[in-house]
Amino acid sequence: MSTSMSLTEKYENYGFVGYEFLTALYYEANTSTTCKFELGKKIVLAKFENDKIYEKVTISASESDSYSGCLLLSEGALVIEMQVNFHIDDVETTAYLRGKDLNISGLKMPKKNKDEESEFESDLILNIDFVDSVWFMIDTAYYEFIQLRVDEDKWEEYRRKLAEYFRTDQNEEHMEYEDTYTEVV
Helix, strand or coil: CCCCCHHHHHHHHCHHHHHHHHHHHEEEEECHHHHCCCEEEEEEEEECCCCEEEEEEEEEECCCCHHHHHHHHHHCCEEEEEEEEEEEECCEEEEEEEEEEEEECCCCCCCCCCCCCCCCHHHHHHHHHHHHHHHHHHHHHHHHHHHHCCCCCHHHHHHHHHHHHCCCCCCCHHCCEEEEEECCC
């Protein structure tokens, strides 16, 4: 008799890791001075009950570290989707990350100067290098997160830091958000 899990069982049992990863990215983007990306204008938070989403909140904010986001996170919500702005060399781009399956979508390629004449092959290579740079940033952040997540002591300490950050009123001054939409599922 085999004790290994099927792929479906693994996905169902460990799907939460993507949400925890995005929540950690949210925290790092708001607190780290070495972070190479910043939060975009859209963040989706969810509260879970019995492994099912029972409340989902979308925050469209100019300040993504808004008080409402921190308040929900302090109540146990997790980030399930987020827009992220990446800074690579002198280029800024945006992508959308989804925690459920660690999907990356909507990556905007850098605009080339219309005055420059270029060949298809060189543009293709530059675009591939650009995508690789974004992927490397996300992969590095995920690797660092997994190193924390698998070490029980480090993970508990990190969770305490997250909880403390989200509980503080330090973000109350950032309440200038455009729109908050709550959906009870």
